[in-house]
Amino acid sequence: MRKSVLVLEDEAIVAMDLAAELSDAGWQVLGPAGSIPEAIRLIEIELPDAAVLDVNLSGTKSFDLAKTLRDRGCSVLFLTGYAKDTIPAHLSDAPVVAKPVDPAALTRQLAAIGRPE
Amino acid sequence: MTDRTEIRGIVGIGASAGGLEALAELVAEIPERCGLAFVIVQHLSPDHPSIMHELLGSHTALQVRKIEHGMAVAPDTIFVIPSGQALEIMSGRFRLKPRDNTVGVRTPIDGFLTSLARAYGEMASCVILSGTGTDGTMGLKAIKAAGGIALVQEAASARFPGMPDSAAATGVVDARLAPGDVPANLISMLNHRDEVRNGHRKDHVFAAIESRLPDVIDLLNTQDGQDFSNYKPGTMVRRIERRMMLQLQTDIESYLSLLRRDADERTRLLQDFLIGVTRFFRDPKAFAALTEHVIEPLLARDQNRFRIWVPGCSTGEEAYSIGILFSEALRQADDRRELQIFGTDIDLNSLRHARSAMYSDATLESVPEDLIKRYFIAHKGHYQVASRLRERVAFAPHNLLRDPPFSRIDIISCRNLLIYLNTEGQGAVMPRFHYALCNSGFLFLGPSESVESRGSYFNVVSRDHRIYRRNDTVSVGFSALTGRRPPQSTMPQRHIDTTDTALFEAPSVTPDYETQIDQYFLNRHAPPYFVVNASDEVSYLSGTLGPYVRPAKGALSARLEDLLSREIRSVLRPLLARVREDGGTAFETVSLTIEGAAPTARITVESLPFADGDMMVVIQPVARSETDPGQPSPETALSLHSAEEELARVRRRLNASEAGHAVAEQELRSANEELLSMNEELQSSNEELETSREELQSINEELETINAELSENNSQLNEVNSDLKNVLDSTDIAKLILAQGLIVRRFTRTAQNILHIDDRDIGRKVTDLKWQIDYPELADDVTRVEQTLQVVDREIANPATGVFYQVRVRPYRRIDDRLDGCIxxxxDVTRRKRAELDLRESRERLAAALAAGNLGVHVYYPQTGKLVWDDRMREIWNVxxxxxxxxxxxxxxxxxxDREATQAAVDAAFDPRGDGTYNAEYRVLQSDGAPxxxxxxxxxxxxxxxxVRLVGTVKDITERHEAEQRMQAYAARLELTYEVTGIGAWQWEVRDDVSVWTPNMFDLLGAPREAKPSLATFASYIxxxxxxxxxxxxxxxxDTGALFDSQFHIRRGDGEERVLVGKGRIIYNRSREPESMIGINFDVTDDVEKEARRDLLTSELxxxxxxxxxTIQSIASQTIRHxxxxxxxxxxxxxxxxxISRAHDLLINLDDREGTVADLVVSQVGPYASETDRQLQARGPRIQLxxxxxxxxGLVLHELASNASKYGALSREGGRVEIDWSRTTLDDVPALHLVWREIGGPPVEPPERTGFGTVLIADSLTHSLGGASRIDYARDGLVAEIDCKLRSGDDG
Known part of the structure; x- marks a missing residue:
């Protein structure tokens, strides 16, 4: 079984591209979700092994979702285009990848927290 | 024995009768090693060797030695005089001399003590113990004079108090003690003296004494009437210190209090002050010079008597010395003129001593033997001055400095008195001496005294011997009337008998050989002879006269009657009388029955040619044969004959006697008559005197009356004088009265201060004075006043002090209207002068001020309506x-x-209820009409x-007025500026938090206009x-003075929040304290909001x-994939x-960053559609996205248009795309419904696989926004339907 990863990104093209890259890297992609309610709907169906979360989703932060995922045993990786977006202290051990994303860096970071089999 | 060689002092102890007991007590108390040598001098019989040293040895541990000649004195030893010797001490060794038996009573104690005092000075001390007589008294005085300590045995303990009493009577004894107490007291006195004198204490004590010396002098002056204020302090300080030492007082204060309560101590101190030691002929050379330079010239003068004054005569030695010299000179010149000597001193004890004229042999040391014989009589161990000399010398108490001096004195001898006086005292004495001396009188001073610094009262006669002659050209500098005491009414003037009956002259011995032979012959072979003087006294006897001399019983007398045998006498008298009458020579032969003499002798009387009045009488023995050679000599005949002869001789003698008697009787009778007539004369004289006395009495009465009147007059004059003085002094006006010839006569005290003149300048010529004031015309002015009798006024200055004087010279008129100098x-007009200057200056200042201010001055007199204007007023009014x-x-x-207001201002000024000030501003019309x-x-x-008047100034303020108007306009503009810009300005007074706000401030804050402007109010809005x-x-x-610049939020009065900026700067007062702050506030709310938006936009961008x-990365990545x-x-x-770029352009170009659907369609589809063919038809409402x-x-429309241009309706001509859109809602938010419809394109084939473009169209809008897209690949044309929300969460 391939390990699953949730992709949460509101920009449709970017989300498609992330999904394609992760899928190429051997992950089973959940989503991609364009909003937090859509992401919550997805994880209610199936809890992924890892999650790649855009921090800022049309003005809403993904930190609460990240906490929920981690509480349920899911590794989390943040994407951010903002230097301003500071990660809260309780999530500061989560890896952060800056946008625009270097696909190699993303897959390497993600592999560090949960390599797909 | 002692190992000490240092002798601390030598104590001479005098003792006589009863002395052994006292000595034993004394020596028993002498402590060992006291450093003193004790020398005991006693009256011892020359016939018995003394065992005194053995007797005393048993009472003391000290060594007791009998003195031998040349023995050295040693400390801690008692030396005892041997018997029969006179003792002296010199150079530390004793000298024994054989006692001089010729001198009456011996005074060994005086002798030793005198030599002790001379040799040891202060180290010498003496103790006088029991004894009779007065020995020791003189010695004790010598010890005291040398500065030593003198003690005597107290009378009660002395067996014979004569000696101690006599010594104590000198008044200089330091203490009277029991013998046993003597050593301890003596040693403690010495210790005290050493303690005081050694080291620093001595100077200290001396300084302390000197500082209190005036008190001591004052005490002696008030309590004892002795004035020492003119004495040299040095001597007195030493004497006081000595008394303090003897009283064991270390502190002058305690000694002063002792002096105050103890009259005896005062007396002792007085004695110490007055102590003096003089000797006869104390300076023989000086006295010889006195004879040569003074006495001999004086004798040459034609005057009846000579008066000599010896002030400070002490115990009289000096006075007697001069008396002896003068008497000798008189005697040698056989001069019988009178000699009077006055010895004066203030010390009554000394005077008493001087009057007694008793002196010890020590004081007579310098007196030649013949003078001693002639002028002294040995008397009880002393010498007393012969009475005929004493009678010439009178002693009287007299204070040289206080009492009026004697007058008409020929010689003043004042030796060693001036040295005790200070300079002032010496200065005071000289005029007195000058006054006392008659013309060309002489002054004889001591060896260390001089008058040469005392002006020209005296000329030098002998500088070496201090002999001076009165300078008669100098005016008398002393007046007896100004003295403090009336002159002594009478001085004892004793009768002086100049006859000298007891004088025998020794024949003068000539060394000449011839004379020796003559003398020898006369002695061996000449008949007896003698000389009778005019007084019938035998004045000279030859050695061979013996048998004829029969001295009468009783006192020795030289009278004929008392000296010669009767036979000689009876013959001699008639012979003397005959020779005296007739002159020449007379002789008679007489028979004598004198044993040891020839029976017959011829008595020859012959007057001596070289000595007037003296007769030589020669008794020449005659042999009988010679007298009657032819006579037989039977015994009877002889006796008868001799009897007859005797009878005849007796008859002759009788006749002669009778004749003599008759002569005598005649003489007596005539004498009696003379006496009677004299008596008559005296009687009449007496009556005359009686009359004179009565007259004198009445004159006296008159004089008394006149005196009373004069006294009254005098007191009135005094009163007037004091009135005058007070008037002069009280006026404080300087007045100077000049006698004729510019002589200063009188001046007021103020004048004294101004002119710097004093009483010495009275009598001097005023032009000779050195004034500070500048008044060279004085002499001219005075001359003018004296000539014209007109007052002269002049103004002068004192350049040194800057004081101005108005000088007025008036003629001075005596009461009898006679002109006598001027006044x-x-x-002092300095103040007036200054005021004048000040007034002038202030006038100039005022004028300058008026000129500078361009002020016009006017005065208005309301009562007369008169107006006075100055030039400027006239200029303004054009008058x-x-x-x-x-x-x-x-x-x-x-x-x-302006007239009404001006009149009102004038009226207000004169309104009695107002403050009298006048202020107005008005226009004055000029001739050209301009105001x-x-x-x-x-x-x-x-x-x-x-x-009474209104005084005022007028100033042209046209310029100021215009400026004010300009200012007002400026202020109005400024206010307008504030209003327009909305800037609020304020001024805040720091101290009392009061502010002034412009109206805008209230508006900025939304504060009510009635709010009180202050920082507190302002802060309440922040x-x-x-x-x-x-x-x-x-x-x-x-604090720093920096600009206040702050931005802050306020809540306006209407509740709206605004942002204000405040700027201001502090203003300091002169003492650099913050006084007020001026600043502005303005509203920056809009700017702040704009900035916030710009920040947001930047971040968004x-x-x-x-x-x-x-996105682009993803597009690239995805495009590549497909x-x-x-x-x-x-x-x-x-x-x-x-x-994407076009969509972006569209957004950037829009202010609200929202593109409309139509814009988006045109921009994305327009490039693919031909406009001419109307290939694009877009319809829909205006909807912003x-x-x-x-x-x-935009991306979806691009994909659709791109597909259409490749494969669809836009790929061929005639094809077109219709786009229609409308509003709808999606999830209850506004949404867009858009339909893309292609018409006229080639037939549509659905794609074989889903490309990226399809995914984009299907998902890109719906992925995050919700909504949906549908694509229908219909054959006749593709149709796409899109539903989406108008805004995503990102779109705000």
Whole structure:
């Protein structure tokens, strides 16, 4: 079984591209979700092994979702285009990848927290 | 034995009868090693060797030695005089001399003590113990004079108190003690003396004594009437110190209090002050010079008597010395003129001593033997001055400095007195001496005294011997009338008997050989002879006269009757009488029955040619044979014959006697008659004297009356004088009265201060004085006044002090109207002068001020209506200098509009209820009609409550007025500026927190206009979070002076929040304290909001750029994934990027960053559609889209248009795309419904696989926005339907 990863990104093209890259890297992609309610709907169906979360989703932060995922045993990786977006202290051990994303860096970071089999 | 060689002192102890007991007590108490040598001198019989040393040895541990000649004195030893020897001490060794038996009673104690005092000075001390007589007294005085200590045995303990009493009577004894107490007291006195004198204490004590010396002198003056104020302090200080030492007083204060309560101590101190030691002929050379330079010239003068004064004669030695010298000179010249000597001193004890004229042999040391014989009589161990010399010398108490001096004195001998006086005292004495001496009188001073620094009262006769002659050309500098005491009424003037009956002259011995032979012959072979003087006294006897001399019983007398045998006497008298009468020679032969003499002798009387009145009588023995050679000599005949002869001789003698008797009787009778007549004369003289006495009595009465009148007169004069003095002094006006010839006569005290003159200048010529004031015309002025009798006024200055004087010279008129000099008055007019100068200066200042201020001055007199104007006033009113000014003219020129106000101001000034000030501003019309604005100020002067004048100034203020108007316009503009810009300005007074705000301030704050402007009010509008900071910044600005610049939030009165900026700067007062702050406030709320928006936009833009890049990266990545080759990738990718770019352009160009659907359609589809063919038809309402949605929709429209241009309706001519859109809702938010319909294109084939473009169209809008897209590949044309929300969450 391939390990699953949730992709949460509101920009449709970017989300498609992330999904394609992760899928190429051997992950089973959940989503991609364009909003937090859509992401919550997805994880209610199936809890992924890892999650790649855009921090800022049309003005809403993904930190609460990240906490929920981690509480349920899911590794989390943040994407951010903002230097301003500071990660809260309780999530500061989560890896952060800056946008625009270097696909190699993303897959390497993600592999560090949960390599797909 | 002692190992000490240092002798601390030598104590001479005198003792006589009863002395052994006292000595035993004394020596028993002498401590060992006291450093003193004790020398005991006693009256011992020369016939018995003394065992005194053995007797005393048993009472003391000290060594007792009998003195041997040449023995050295040693400490801690008692030396005892051997018997029969006179003792002296010299150079530390004893000298024994054989006792001089010729001198009456011996005085060994005096002798030794005198030599002890001379040899040891202060180291010498003496103790006089029991004994009779007066030996020791003189010695004790010598010891005291040398500075030693003198003790005597107290009378009660002495067996024979004669000696101690006599010594104590000198008054100089330091203490009277029991013998046993003597050593301890003596040693403690010495210790005390050493303690005081050694080291620093001595100077200290001397200084302390000197500082209190005036008190001691004052005490002696008030308590004992002795004035020592003119004595040299040095001597007195030493004497006081000595007394203190003897009283064991270390402190002058305690000694002073002792002096105050102890009269005896005062007496002892007085004695110490007065102590003096003199000797006869104390300076033989000086006395010889006195004889040569003074006495001999005096004797040559033609005068009946000589008067000599010896002030400070002490115990009289000096007075007697001079008496002896003078008497000798008189005697040698056989001069019988009178000699009077006055010895004076203030010490009564000394005078008593001098009168007693008893002296010890020590004092006679310098007196030649013959003089001693002639002028002294040995008397009880002393010498007493012979009475005939004593009678010539009178002693009297007299204070040289206080009592009037003697007068008509020929010689003043004042030796060693001046040395005790200070300079002032010496200066006072000289005029007295000058006064006392008669013309060319002599002054004889001691060896260390001189008059040469005392002006020209005396000329030098012998500088070496201090002999001076009175300078008669100098005016007398002393007046007896100004002395403090009336002159002594009588001085004892004793009768002086100049006859000298007891004088025998020794024949003068000539060494000449011939004379020796003559003498020898006379002695061996000459008959007896003698000389009788005019008084029938035998004045000379030859040695061979023996048998004829029969001295009468009783006192030795030289009279004929008392000396010669009767036979000689009876014959001699008639012979003497005959020779005296007839002169020549007379002789008679007489028979004598004198044993040892020839029976017959011829008595020859012959007057001596060389000595007037003296007769030589020669008794020549005659042999009988010679007298009667032819006579037989039977015994009877002889006896008868001799009897007859005797009878005849007796008869002859009788006859002669009778004749003599008759002569005598005759003489007596005539003498009696003379006496009778003299008696008559005396009687008449007596009557005359009686009459004279009565006359004198009446004259005396008259004089008494006159005296009383004069006294009264005098007291009146005194009163007038003191009135005058007080008047002069009280006026404080300097007056100087000049006698004729410019001589200063009198001046007031003020004049004394101004002119720096004093009483010494009285009598001097005023032009000789050195004045500070500048008045060279004085002499001329005085001359003018004296000539014209007109007052002269003049103003002079004292250049040194800057004081000005008005000098007025007036003639001085005596009461009898006679002109006598002039009186000069000096008024100090400095103040007036200064006032004048000040007035002139202030006038000039006023004029300058008026000129500088361009002020016109006017005075208005309301009672007369008169106006006085100065030139400037006339200039402003345009009035000529000669035109009369009146109130109407004044009003006439004032602008009609201002007249009423001006009149009101004038009326207000004169209103008694007002303050009398006059202030007005009005226009004065000029001749050209233009007005000048003037400012008038003034005040009304009241006199007796009524206004008398208004004095005021007028100033042209036209320029100021214009400036004010300009200022007002400026202020109005400024206010307008504030209003327009909305800037509020304020001024805040720091101290009392009062502010002034412009209206805008109230508006900025939304505060009611009636609010009280202050910092507190202002701060209340500031929001809480800013208030403290603003206040802090304000304080910093106040402290540092920096600009206050702060931005803060307020809540306006209407509740709206605004942002204000405040700027201000502090203003300091002169003492650099913050006084006020001026500043502005303005509203920056809009600017702040704009800035916030710009910040937000920037951040958004950043976000979007990142997202765009991410999107582009993804587009690239996805396009590559789906592109079959590079060419198609290129076309797809570029087209997609351009679409995004166009959508972006659209957004950027819009202010509200919202593109409309129509714009988006045209921009994305327009490039693919031909306009001419109307290939694009877009229809729909105006709908604005958020940026995210616009991007997404733009990309979708691009994909659709790109597909259409490749494969659809836009790929061929005739094809077209119809786009219709409308509003709808999606999830209850506004949404867009858009339909893309292609018409006229080639037949549609659904794609074989889903490309990236399809995914984009299907998902890009719905992915995050919800909504949906549907594509229908209908054959006749593709139709796409899109539903999406108008804004995403990102779109705000």
């Amino acid at each position: 000069i008055t000096f008024f 000529g200098a000669d035109r009369e000014i009146d109130y109407d003219l004044f009003m006439d020129r004032i602008h009609p509009d 000048i604005w003037v400012r008038a100020d003034g005040s009304v002067t009241l006199e007796n409550g009524k206004p 929001l809480d979070e800013d208030r403290d900071r603003v206040v802090r910044e304000l304080e910093t600005a106040m 950043n976000h979007r750029v990142k997202n765009s890049l991410a 592109a079959p080759d590079m060419e198609s990738f290129k076309q797809s990718f570029m087209g997609r990027i351009r679409a 958020g940026p995210s949605v616009a991007h997404g929709l």
